[in-house]
Amino acid sequence: xxxxxxxxxxxxxxxxxxxxxxxxxxxxxxxxxxxxxxxxxxxxxxxxxxxxxxxxxxxxxxxxxxxxxxxxxxxxxxxxxxxxxxxxxxxxxxxxxxxxxxxxxxxxxxxxxxxxxxxxxxxxxxxxxxxxxxxxxxxxxxxxxxxxxxxxxxxxxxxxxxxxxxxxxxxxxxxxxxxxxxxxxxxxxxxxxxxxxxxxxxxxxxxxxxxxxxxxxxxxxxxxxxxxxxxxxxxxxxxxxxxxxxxxxxxxxxxxxxxxxxxxxxxxxxxxxxxxxxxxxxxxxxxxxxxxxxxxxxxxxxxxxxxxxxxxxxxxxxxxxxxxxxxxxxxxxxxxxxxxxxxxxxxxxxxxxxxxxxxxxxxxxxxxxxxxxxxxxxxxxxxxxxxxxxxxxxxxxxxxxxxxxxxxxxxxxxxxxxxxxxxxxxxxxxxxxxxxxxxxxxxxxxxxxxxxxxxxxxxxxxxxxxxxxxxxxxxxxxxxxxxxxxxxxxxxxxxxxxxxxxxxxxxxxxxxxxxxxxxxxxxxxxxxxxxxxxxxxxxxxxxxxxxxxxxxxxxxxxxxxxxxxxxxxxxxxxxxxxxxxxxxxxxxxxxxxxxxxxxxxx
Amino acid sequence: xxxxxxxxxxxxxxxxxxxxxxxxxxxxxxxxxxxxxxxxxxxxxxxxxxxxxxxxxxxxxxxxxxxxxxxxxxxxxxxxxxxxxxxxxxxxxxxxxxxxxxxxxxxxxxxxxxxxxxxxxxxxxxxxxxxxxxxxxxxxxxxxxxxxxxxxxxxxxxxxxxxxxxxxxxxxxxxxxxxxxxxxxxxxxxxxxxxxxxxxxxxxxxxxxxxxxxxxxxxxxxxxxxxxxxxxxxxxxxxxxxxxxxxxxxxxxxxxxxxxxxxxxxxxxxxxxxxxxxx
Numbered sequence: 001x002x003x004x005x006x007x008x009x010x011x012x013x014x015x016x017x018x019x020x021x022x023x024x025x026x027x028x029x030x031x032x033x034x035x036x037x038x039x040x041x042x043x044x045x046x047x048x049x050x051x052x053x054x055x056x057x058x059x060x061x062x063x064x065x066x067x068x069x070x071x072x073x074x075x076x077x078x079x080x081x082x083x084x085x086x087x088x089x090x091x092x093x094x095x096x097x098x099x100x101x102x103x104x105x106x107x108x109x110x111x112x113x114x115x116x117x118x119x120x121x122x123x124x125x126x127x128x129x130x131x132x133x134x135x136x137x138x139x140x141x142x143x144x145x146x147x148x149x150x151x152x153x154x155x156x157x158x159x160x161x162x163x164x165x166x167x168x169x170x171x172x173x174x175x176x177x178x179x180x181x182x183x184x185x186x187x188x189x190x191x192x193x194x195x196x197x198x199x200x201x202x203x204x205x206x207x208x209x210x211x212x213x214x215x216x217x218x219x220x221x222x223x224x225x226x227x228x229x230x231x232x233x234x235x236x237x238x239x240x241x242x243x244x245x246x247x248x249x250x251x252x253x254x255x256x257x258x259x260x261x262x263x264x265x266x267x268x269x270x271x272x273x274x275x276x277x278x279x280x281x282x283x284x285x286x287x288x289x290x291x292x293x294x295x296x297x298x299x300x301x302x303x304x305x306x307x308x309x310x311x312x313x314x315x316x317x318x319x320x321x322x323x324x325x326x327x328x329x330x331x332x333x334x335x336x337x338x339x340x341x342x343x344x345x346x347x348x349x350x351x352x353x354x355x356x357x358x359x360x361x362x363x364x365x366x367x368x369x370x371x372x373x374x375x376x377x378x379x380x381x382x383x384x385x386x387x388x389x390x391x392x393x394x395x396x397x398x399x400x401x402x403x404x405x406x407x408x409x410x411x412x413x414x415x416x417x418x419x420x421x422x423x424x425x426x427x428x429x430x431x432x433x434x435x436x437x438x439x440x441x442x443x444x445x446x447x448x449x450x451x452x453x454x455x456x457x458x459x460x461x462x463x464x465x466x467x468x469x470x471x472x473x474x475x476x477x478x479x480x481x482x483x484x485x486x487x488x489x490x491x492x493x494x495x496x497x498x499x500x501x502x503x504x505x506x507x508x509x510x511x512x513x514x515x516x517x518x519x520x521x522x523x524x525x526x527x528x529x530x531x532x533x534x535x536x537x538x539x540x541x542x543x544x545x546x547x548x549x550x551x552x553x554x555x556x557x558x559x560x561x562x563x564x565x566x567x568x569x570x571x572x573x574x575x576x577x578x579x580x581x582x583x584x585x586x587x588x589x590x591x592x593x594x595x596x597x598x599x600x601x602x
Numbered sequence: 603x604x605x606x607x608x609x610x611x612x613x614x615x616x617x618x619x620x621x622x623x624x625x626x627x628x629x630x631x632x633x634x635x636x637x638x639x640x641x642x643x644x645x646x647x648x649x650x651x652x653x654x655x656x657x658x659x660x661x662x663x664x665x666x667x668x669x670x671x672x673x674x675x676x677x678x679x680x681x682x683x684x685x686x687x688x689x690x691x692x693x694x695x696x697x698x699x700x701x702x703x704x705x706x707x708x709x710x711x712x713x714x715x716x717x718x719x720x721x722x723x724x725x726x727x728x729x730x731x732x733x734x735x736x737x738x739x740x741x742x743x744x745x746x747x748x749x750x751x752x753x754x755x756x757x758x759x760x761x762x763x764x765x766x767x768x769x770x771x772x773x774x775x776x777x778x779x780x781x782x783x784x785x786x787x788x789x790x791x792x793x794x795x796x797x798x799x800x801x802x803x804x805x806x807x808x809x810x811x812x813x814x815x816x817x818x819x820x821x822x823x824x825x826x827x828x829x830x831x832x833x834x835x836x837x838x839x840x841x842x843x844x845x846x847x848x849x850x851x852x853x854x855x856x857x858x859x860x861x862x863x864x865x866x867x868x869x870x871x872x873x874x875x876x877x878x879x880x881x
Contacts, residue, residue: 131603134619198630206622209615210607240630241637248641248819257808257815259641277812279648282641289637571603 031136032570036143037122038451041444044114047150048437051105052529054098059525061090062494063518084162092492096165097182099490101153103168104186107294108193109150111436115301116235117146117200119443120228122451124204126561126568127222129213129577129599134206142199149192156185167490169291172260172283176252177267187250194243197235204232213560213599215579219325220598222559222583223318226325227304230332231297238293238336245286252278259283281346288339296335298432299399300328302439303370306392309446310374312557313389314381315594317584320373327366327373334363344412345419353412360410367403371396387461391442394469395435402430405480420490423483426476434472441468441535448539449554453566454546460534467531474524478517485514494518556595558585563597609852624859628866635870638823642816642877652771655813657780658806660714664879667710668871674703675868678835678861685854690846693857697839700864704832711825718814721806722754723777726799729763733777737792748798757793817878824874827867834860 030036057076060069066089069076073088084094121139125132133139156163161180164170175183208221208229221229248259256274260283263276311318318324340348340356374396383389405427408414418424441464448456487495487510496502500509553562560579564572577599585596611618646654677699684692717735724732734757743750762773775784804810808818838856845853 132605134605134607135623136605138623198627202623202626202630205626206619209622210612210617210619211605236626236630237633240634244634244637244641247823248638248815251808251815251819255808255815255818257819258812259645259815259819275809275811275815277645277649277653278815279644282644285644286637286641 029140031132031140033121033125033133033136033139034451034568034570034572036139037118037120039143040113040121040146041118043147043150044110044118047105048110048114049532050154051102051110052532054102054105056525056529057090058095058098058102059518059522061095061492063522065493065496080157080162090492093165094162095492096167096490097157097163100164100167100170100186101157104153104164104190106432107168107298108190109146109153111298111432111440112197112294113146114440115305115436116197116228116231116297117142119224119301119305119440119447120200120204120231123447123561124225124228125207125211126564126572127225127559128208128211128216129560129573129579130207130211131571131573133203134210135203138199138203142196142203145192145196145199149189149196152185152189152192156182156189159185169287170249170283171287172249172252172280173262173265173267175249176261177265177272184250184253187246187253190246191243191250194239194246197239201232201236201239204228205236208232213577213579216598217579219322220579220582222304223307223321223324223328224301224304226328227300227307230328231300233332234293234297234300234335238290238297241286242290245283245290249283281343281348284343284346285340288342289336292339292342293335295428295431296331298436300331302395302436303328303374305439305443305446306374306395307377308559309388309392309442310377311584311586312446312555313384313386313392314378315384315586316377316381317582317586318373319377319379320369321582321584323369324373327369331363331366331370334359334366338363341410341412341415344415350412357410357412361407364403364407364410371400371403386445387456387458387465388442388446390462390465391438391445394465395438395442398430398434398438398472402427402432402435405430417486418483420488421483422479422487422489425489426479426483429476429479433476434469438468441465444539446555447561448542448546449549449566450561450564451567452543452546453548454542454544455549455554456542456546457538460538464531464535464538467534468528471524471528471531475521475528478521482514482517485510487514553597556593558595558597559583560598563599609849609855618855620855620859621862624862628862631866631870635820635823635873638816638820639873639877642820645812645816649812652774653778655778655780655811656782657785658813659817659879660717661879663710663714664875667707668875670703670707670710671868671871674700674707675865677703678864682854682857682861685846685850685857688850690843694839694843697835697857701832701836701839704828704835707828708825708832711821715818718806723804723806723810724754724795724800725802726759726795727801728799729761731760731762731777732757732793732795733760734758734790734793743797745797745800745803751794751796753792753794755792756790758788758790759793820874820878824867824870827870831860831864831867835864 027035030039057069057072060067068088069085069090073085076085076090076094077088080094084091084097090098121133153163159181161182163182164175164186165178165180165182166172166175170183170186208225212221248257251257252259252261258274258276258278260280261272261274261276261278262280265272265274265276307318307324338356338359340352341360344353385393405423409418409424409427445456445461448454486508487498491497495510495515498506498510499515500506500511501515503509549566552564552566555562560577561568563577565574579598580600580602581596581598583598585591585598587594588596605619606612607617607619609618615622677696681693681696681700684690684696720735722734722736726732732754734754737753737755739752740750743752758776760773760776762770765773772784775782776788779785806814808815838853838860842856843853845856
């Protein structure tokens, strides 16, 4: 909280725009969508960094199993106890906890809050010409639930037995059988996070439906708004089944029911004292019914950000606006009927597998349409290669790699080999890390001048970009090879037990070369961590010392958020804007400038 | 700063903000309860034949509760109509009825819960199963020390040891299918058991059977919705009704929106009743 206030209280010419009120009502219990957006953004960036640190510890353990962690080893031992990190060595239990919490934190506490809640909150009301969200107090409650959920998740590390250890997917019976309260904390945290995104989703949809400025018809909405609109529907309708599943697992854990525990379950060699009759598969269905749409929750807002920046920096209308809109609507619908492609190996039967394989292939068509539209948008443009555009230019091929490597996982036959290997890790990290996170970085660089009234430093932005791009690829590219060679994920020793070094005669043992890649990946991950230093310094330094742009619209953009004072005051627009045209009127022949704002008189 | 369309409807959508919000919220509620109903179906289909219970709940009591909720939905509409017709006194009366009916529902529901939590299944040392409501326990009763005794009222004993086929089904029916001929033939009486006789005793709580697990989860979640709705309606009936003087239109909107939620809660029960009591 302390630091949240730092990000918003210092920027120039900020305070006088805001309504009178004390520090608490202005910055902590604010109902202004822009402050809430920045709160979300700052908190989510902190969790992003925390989740990254968990990953570094895991990569150390994978590369050097059983060796004490350098630098932070003693700290781990003193904070988490000897049972978890004796002599600074990450125990297998702790490794499992880190794995489960890395996934949970990155998905539910970092990327979704950043992509959907932070950018969406700040920009959607501005882009549709609204004074605020439809329900400002609900908006505040949404952020508070999120913080509470984050606190519960974070503190679960310090309870006896540590945090949840059954993966971010929390498959029962394992999740219920692990004898710690970490899983209970995880479930309570998830219920709070689900409540938060439910409140947010209702608010976003109602805002887009009800609060559009006069003249802002549906087909004049910036593509970013469409992306957020569809994302909100995914959150609204996909999260409740996970909430139901979470309640049932909580009952299994606390009230000793058997929703997900089958008859005859043995734990630790003994027959469990349960009534039985439950179904572990039921959890997987309910979990993936959320978690597949969740994948699109991770990527759609990123696509929205990318499309805004492409149109602005190519100085051309976005190619195929209508195709983009219909594609994203179709993705939203189809994402509800592809979930079981995560479950080919559960023995649910070939017919069901065929159905889900078919829908999975169909949904890839829209993703290709969207990516193609974005590539064609570059065609013939006189492109401005500023930092946000560089990140966007990297997003396109990186998302392409991530998407195309997903196809072999969508086919049940090839998935049998690749399932649960490092190939899967590489695939979805290519989507989320150099995909979504790059788009989010682009968004930060792009909208920073609107939020603070100062530009970020271009040189250090480029250093941040090039080093991140190189290290991202060095981390994830080798994992494709490791996975195809059969290296499984979720192994605390990185697969050392299955290496040819340990059992030279084993068929299909992991070669020294494959095991050696772990070391390269570790150093690439450290390099990626170091590459974020220029970004962090750049954000804080630019807030006070960045170049002040000459106008409220430094990128010469058409959309409404740039037609406000900088930073926008509480209530956003001095007068209600009247919208006269679509969102991407760049380089219109005969126009006075190479951009015509949406609200410029006809 | 003024948020538009908080009271009056937006011309092109014909809705005020809160109405859009509550419908979206209800859509997510449909998914929440939908997932639980789907789970019910899957768990029931997965259960080996003869082990899914029938007739464990009291249908007349459930019917009364159904009527109570339906009536409360009617009074909710009447309360909203009274607001629209500018009759504040009528509104007060009808929503007082709604609140009383909500409390009646929760009262009857807790009676049903109490009935389940005093219902025991005992596993006896000779392998037989005793089933009945706990009537009294001797002061020195302790299962682990094997001291004392207890008395079950309205109890009977079932013997499944060494039985199979139709014979086993006949015995299982006495526990699981209380509507079957076999169960109706059973004579219930007061039975006394020494602690030494008992190897395991378990209440009819959610841990006892997967049917009870989903029963308690669904009805518990529903009851939380009833209580939450009653708190909101109670607030609007009491301190919140001051808004009537200031802005009667906005107040009527609030009654409408909370009423929509209340109808949804009613609707969920309309599904719960047949699924849990009748089928």
